[in-house]
Amino acid sequence: MRRRLSGPVDVTQLVVSGIGLVILLFVVYRLVATLMGGTYGVSTYASQAIFGLAQGGIYALIALGYTLVYGILFMINFAHGEIFMGGTYIAYFVIAAFDRSGFLESNPLLAIVATVATAMTASVILALGLERIAYRPLRRAPRLVPLITAIGASLFLQYAFRGLFGTGVKVYPDTHLHVAGIDILGGRYDIGGMVVRPIYFVVFLMAVTLMLALWILVQKTKMGKAMRAVAEDKDTAALMGIDVDRVVVLTFALGAALAGAAGVMFALYNKQVTHTMGFIPGIKAFTAAVLGGIGNVPGAMLGGFFLGLAESTFPTLLGLDSQLKDVIAFGLLVLVLIFRPTGILGEVLSRKRA
Amino acid sequence: MATLEVQGIHSFYGNIEALKGVSLCVNDGEIVTLIGANGAGKSTTLNTICGLVRPRQGTISLDGEVISGLPAHQVVARGVSQAPEGRRIFSRLRVFDNLEMGAFLRKDKDGIASDMERVFELFPRLGERRDQVGGTLSGGEQQMLAIGRALMARPRILLLDEPSMGLAPLLVQEIFSIVQIINAEGTTILLVEQNAHMALSVASRAYVLQSGSVVLEGTSAEVAGNPEVKRAYLGEG
Ligand SMILES: Nc1ncnc2c1ncn2[C@@H]1O[C@H](COP(=O)(O)OP(=O)(O)OP(=O)(O)O)[C@@H](O)[C@H]1O
Ligand SMILES: [Mg+2]
Numbered sequence: 001m002r003r004r005l006s007g008p009v010d011v012t013q014l015v016v017s018g019i020g021l022v023i024l025l026f027v028v029y030r031l032v033a034t035l036m037g038g039t040y041g042v043s044t045y046a047s048q049a050i051f052g053l054a055q056g057g058i059y060a061l062i063a064l065g066y067t068l069v070y071g072i073l074f075m076i077n078f079a080h081g082e083i084f085m086g087g088t089y090i091a092y093f094v095i096a097a098f099d100r101s102g103f104l105e106s107n108p109l110l111a112i113v114a115t116v117a118t119a120m121t122a123s124v125i126l127a128l129g130l131e132r133i134a135y136r137p138l139r140r141a142p143r144l145v146p147l148i149t150a151i152g153a154s155l156f157l158q159y160a161f162r163g164l165f166g167t168g169v170k171v172y173p174d175t176h177l178h179v180a181g182i183d184i185l186g187g188r189y190d191i192g193g194m195v196v197r198p199i200y201f202v203v204f205l206m207a208v209t210l211m212l213a214l215w216i217l218v219q220k221t222k223m224g225k226a227m228r229a230v231a232e233d234k235d236t237a238a239l240m241g242i243d244v245d246r247v248v249v250l251t252f253a254l255g256a257a258l259a260g261a262a263g264v265m266f267a268l269y270n271k272q273v274t275h276t277m278g279f280i281p282g283i284k285a286f287t288a289a290v291l292g293g294i295g296n297v298p299g300a301m302l303g304g305f306f307l308g309l310a311e312s313t314f315p316t317l318l319g320l321d322s323q324l325k326d327v328i329a330f331g332l333l334v335l336v337l338i339f340r341p342t343g344i345l346g347e348v349l350s351r352k353r354a
Numbered sequence: 355m356a357t358l359e360v361q362g363i364h365s366f367y368g369n370i371e372a373l374k375g376v377s378l379c380v381n382d383g384e385i386v387t388l389i390g391a392n393g394a395g396k397s398t399t400l401n402t403i404c405g406l407v408r409p410r411q412g413t414i415s416l417d418g419e420v421i422s423g424l425p426a427h428q429v430v431a432r433g434v435s436q437a438p439e440g441r442r443i444f445s446r447l448r449v450f451d452n453l454e455m456g457a458f459l460r461k462d463k464d465g466i467a468s469d470m471e472r473v474f475e476l477f478p479r480l481g482e483r484r485d486q487v488g489g490t491l492s493g494g495e496q497q498m499l500a501i502g503r504a505l506m507a508r509p510r511i512l513l514l515d516e517p518s519m520g521l522a523p524l525l526v527q528e529i530f531s532i533v534q535i536i537n538a539e540g541t542t543i544l545l546v547e548q549n550a551h552m553a554l555s556v557a558s559r560a561y562v563l564q565s566g567s568v569v570l571e572g573t574s575a576e577v578a579g580n581p582e583v584k585r586a587y588l589g590e591g
Pocket of ligand 1: 367370372390391392393394395396397398399439548
């Protein structure tokens with residue numbers, strides 16, 4: 001934005017910059033104080049960082065759904081958190097059945113793969129239904145209209161699940177999978193006074209693998225290129241013979257599949273499933289997408305991991321109550337919106353767009 | 355039977371009638387030009403043929419088969435492709451990927467590869483920049499890419515919307531000579547131009563569009579000889 005010379009604008013800018021400086025000084029001060037104080041050892045930060053990477057991977061996977069859809073339709077699909085919830089919820093019934101039948105214990109790998117596949121499928125079905133019924137008819141409406149519809153759809157899905165399955169908390173069963181003597185799903189190990197849960201590594205690696213797969217799809221395949229073509233110019237894409245509606249459907253499906261997979265991964269360590277479980281992760285992932293620069297695929301990945309790490313380590317690093325992690329997450333969102341509205345990678349995006 | 359036959363099409367933007375019963379035809383192997391002032395409806399005509407704009411009345415047929423009413427992505431499949439006004443290349447995709455998008459509906463890998471080589475022969479500058487993203491090309495190179503991309507569909511008929519727009523005279527010459535080569539190799543062409551002089555020199559027949567209606571048609575020589583055309587479009591007399 002160009003600086004204007006009129007008085008009031010300059011004062012606003014000054015105040016904003018001043019606030020930014022104060023926040024920065026506060027952060028640095030608390031950081032130094034905490035680190036100098038030496039209250040926490042390396043193991044504390046390490047275990048927080050490991051958790052942050054897993055949680056960040058979940059955020060990143062959900063954030064990709066926001067960013068993919070935004071990239072194509074310039075619309076924030078606020079019901080995306082409920083797509084995540086829906087897949088996780090439906091998959092719960094599958095994994096619970098596996099648990100009762102003993103299949104989860106006898107063949108955990110296959111059981112979990114089937115659970116993830118169920119969640120992905122359920123999320124995709126929900127997302128495609130939403131796209132077809134709620135969003136497609138509004139494709140040419142002013143931007144605010146689909147946004148309001150999305151909020152409505154989000155509430156609809158929450159209450160539909162509440163109506164169908166009740167308000168009670170469903171709990172994902174404990175799972176164990178031994179690889180080289182280590183229980184990579186349910187184990188907790190004490191390593192030099194630090195509690196390590198291998199599940200976090202597993203979640204992180206799965207998230208990275210899925211992101212890599214998405215990246216290859218978007219960058220290298222003909223369909224991925226068609227997606228990027230549609231994102232840039234729908235009419236011209238249609239002149240190439242690309243069926244724009246099909247690409248939009250594919251985009252929703254991809255985002256939903258990632259969200260469904262993320263849901264089961266999340267539930268493997270977080271356990272609890274309710275009809276409202278999509279709300280906070282949904283908003284956090286949206287924050288991550290904005291942090292990275294909405295519409296930007298690597299940005300969503302980066303933003304997700306950044307947010308996950310920030311949430312898990314900042315409270316301790318800044319000597320704050322860990323209850324304040326949500327404040328930190330949304331505080332970051334506000335700060336980014338004030339100081340860098342285009343997000344971390346936003347600049348790259350706008351330069352390429354020009 | 356004409357390759358492309360447009361009969362009495364009326365196209366609207368909201369309540370504005372941009373085309374008021376336009377008819378024209380292009381025969382196999384021809385270059386036909388459509389000239390007219392700004393806002394005459396030239397681009398609307400091409401976009402109606404391509405299915406981006408739905409005509410409210412009238413029919414468009416290709417080799418005798420009606421294509422009006424088909425969505426744009428199906429019109430390409432029938433053999434119509436367009437290098438649109440303002441090039442509209444995909445600025446974030448590489449040159450190579452832009453060309454690949456042009457061949458989106460084709461499955462013949464070998465044919466696609468050889469057509470791409472042919473595009474690089476016609477436009478060597480594109481070949482040198484195949485891995486560069488479209489947005490970093492110069493205006494002339496972008497126009498070459500837009501034409502090359504449209505050729506990648508192996509169209510029955512190629513629609514060109516103001517290929518000379520914003521280009522230096524030498525480059526305009528180059529583009530037009532390539533348009534003639536493409537035509538000589540068997541592609542029928544409908545050329546929209548503001549540069550009437552150039553367009554009439556390469557086309558065999560011409561239509562003059564004014565406020566959404568065809569006001570004059572004939573061979574290029576006839577149209578170029580028309581006093582009104584001379585005054586309004588050729589800057590003479
Ligand atoms: N998307 C649109 N929405 C509303 N009106 C439009 C739209 N596109 C074109 N028009 C109107 O339709 C008429 C014909 O436009 P068109 O673009 O076909 O003209 P043109 O002959 O291609 O002009 P130019 O030489 O400037 O490209 C104009 O009056 C224009 O304002
Ligand atoms: Mg035009």
